[in-house]
Amino acid sequence: MKIQFLGAAGTVTGSKTLIESNGIRILIDCGLFQGGHELRQQNWEPLPVLPSTIDFVLLTHGHLDHCGWLPILVNQGFEGKIYCTSPSKAITQLILRDSAKIQEEEAEKANKEKYSKHNPAKPLYTVEEAEKVLPYFRVIQKDQEFNLDAEITARYFYAGHILGACSIELNLEGKKLVFSGDIGRDNDDLLFPAVKPKQADYVFLESTYGNKLHPENDPKEELAEYINEAYEKGGNIVIPSFAVERAQAVMYLIWQLKKAGKIPDMPYIIDTPMGIEMLQLFVENRQWHKLRIDQCEEMCKMFSMITEYEDTIAAIYDDQPKVVIAASGMLTGGRVLSYLERYIVRPETTVVIVGYQAEGTRGRKLLDGEKEIKIYGKYYPVEAKIVEIEGLSAHGDQKDLLEWLSELEQKPETIFLVHGETEALTTLQNEIEGKYQFRCEIPYQGQVVEIN
Incomplete structure (x- = not known):
């Protein structure tokens, strides 16, 4: 063999x-x-x-x-x-x-x-x-x-x-x-x-x-802290996320925080067509996970779900504070880059990294403190606050x-x-x-x- x-x-x-x-x-x-x-x-x-x-x-x-x-x-x-x-x-x-x-x-x-x-x-x-x-x-x-x-x-x-x-x-x-x-x-x-x-x-x-070792601290509390802090500064929270499982896990935590009154009323957006389709797979594959159908339905109701790129553009140019979960998770492509083109240069923006970032990816470069980031052939100065929640891997x-x-x-x-x-x-x-x-x-x- x-x-x-x-x-x-x-x-x-x-x-x-x-x-x-x-x-x-x-x-x-x-x-x-x-x-x-x-x-x-x-x-x-x-x-x-x-x-x-x-x-x-x-x-x-x-x-x-x-x-x-x-x-x-x-x-x-x-x-x-x-x-x-x-x-x-x-x-x-x-x-x-x-x-x-x-x-x-x-x-x-x-x-x-x-x-x-x-x-x-x-x-x-x-x-x-x-x-x-x-x-x-x-x-x-x-x-x-x-x-x-x-x-x-x-x-x-x-x-x-x-x-x-x-x-x-x-x-x-x-x-x-x-x-x-x-x-x-x-x-x-x-x-x-x-x-x-x-x-x-x-x-x-x-x-x-x-x-x-994943940290002992509660990722939900960290998420609440970053969302509230950015909201008070009038900034946007951008969460690059893998469309499969990670996006749904982040949605779940945000939904729990909102139910508990720990984060403010503002738009909560999931902008990944694949991530949205994944929610249906959670419904169809109950034996593979812990989430009940009623929980899944209630969680989905609090999010604006974007599938069309025209709606992505509208969300990007709406400057009011919001939380956006968008793919891809390591910033190697996808709609999250369109958000970052506009928001990475703003000090009031917070980018929350919630998953593993492989060597050489934009996500890893941001975590390593890179001062500018290349997106579609152009360089953008990194003025946004970059944070990582390790407990969400x-x-x-x-x-x-x-x-x-x-x-x-x-x-x-x-x-x-x-x-x-x-x-x-x-x-x-x-x-x-x-x-x-x-x-x-x-x-x-x-x-x-x-x-x-």
């Missing part, structure tokens, strides 16, 4: 792990690289194996860094099956269409305003190409073993993080491989705690927050990741740490080796491991 790390090795995004066994090729996740130019360039590079030779893709969940390369895989010849849970299928469809639409719009804008060095600028893939992925999906029930091949079985089990997200157990050649995907938090407001694996010969563990922290390994009945042969930046990977490696005496490895991009 050969395992090749084609993404999320030494970095957080671009998840792709290839398993080759007895002539069968299985790709766990097929994500986009996000972040700096060098990372994003890897999205244009071909895989070291022909997509037509890959038999199966198993998706852990529907975030862009886990599913966003699927249109390219299909475009380059993949004709196999893509397995995932029902919510993951729905979310992946939304994510791929949205990603393609944003890329088409940005390429068109770059060509019109001539700020790209590429002539003409092209999208990585089009909406039409994203649509071609859909017939390849096969929906799998969690906790039910299924056959990939006469000698290969797989099983999905609940991971928290976002709707439909699961870890994957793969049985082949007498070995049990467990891929964590992204692990949610044990105390998430909307989702249940992740199910822990009991047995594994090899574990592929995400390490996004491998060097961090959908990723488990170091404690959650260590706890996720706690029910393994026997010592795995190796734990491979993926989906993390260098410090997170090495810190988590030391913690796991110290606590459990498990053998840990940090694979590098492109590395091939042979398992006998």
Whole structure:
């Protein structure tokens, strides 16, 4: 058996792990690289194996860094099956269409305003190409073993993080491989705690927050403080948010604060068409989360929901104080950039960062104190107040990741740490080796491991 790390090795995004066994090729996740130019360039590079030779893709969940390369895989010849849970299928469809639409719009804008060095600028893939992925999906029930091949079985089990997200157990050649995907938090407001694996010969563990513990302070109180402070200054609160799960989690907290009378009467806007569609998925997938239908309906009533871009423009030029939740979460694209073009230069504005910011993204640059930010080829001085609420991440922290390994009945042969930046990977490696005496490895991009 050969395992090749084609993404999320030494970095957080671009998840792709290839398993080759007895002539069968299985790709766990097929994500986009996000972040700096060098990372994003890897999205244009071909895989070291022909997509037509890959038999199966198993998706852990529907975030862009886990599913966003699927249109390219299909475009380059993949004709196999893509397995995932029902919510993951729905979310992946939304994510791929949205990603393609944003890329088409940005390429068109770059060509019109001539700020790209590429002539003409092209999208990585089009909406039409994203649509071609859909017939390849096969929906799998969690906790039910299924056959990939006469000698290969797989099983999905609940991971928290976002709707439909699961870890994957793969049985082949007498070995049990467990891929964590992204692990949610044990105390998430909307989702249940992740199910822990009991047995594994090899574990592929995400390490996004491998060097961090989420703060003990209440993120709801922090949010109230920032909203009230900006309101008193007559400023706007802009919350860049991932459309899937994070936007709904922030809505939930704001709704609770408003019900308790802790934040003022003013417009509360959710401006992410995909985030709005996600609310319907919460209604349709009750068994995957904690929110009751009546709560969901009441929460939605307090928000103005923007889907049309004309309404986005109207909201941007309405200068009265308001709270806007808009995608994308790492400020790599999407409507949040249109708000920031107008508001980032104003000292009364507060930008509230509520999720992980990969190296090289605008979000990370803002957190690192960058004095100006480039949006659509223009530079804007950063005058707004930039704050971060760490307690809202959908990723488990170091404690959650260590706890996720706690029910393994026997010592795995190796734990491979993926989906993390260098410090997170090495810190988590030391913690796991110290606590459990498990053998840990940090694979590098492109590395091939042979398992006998």
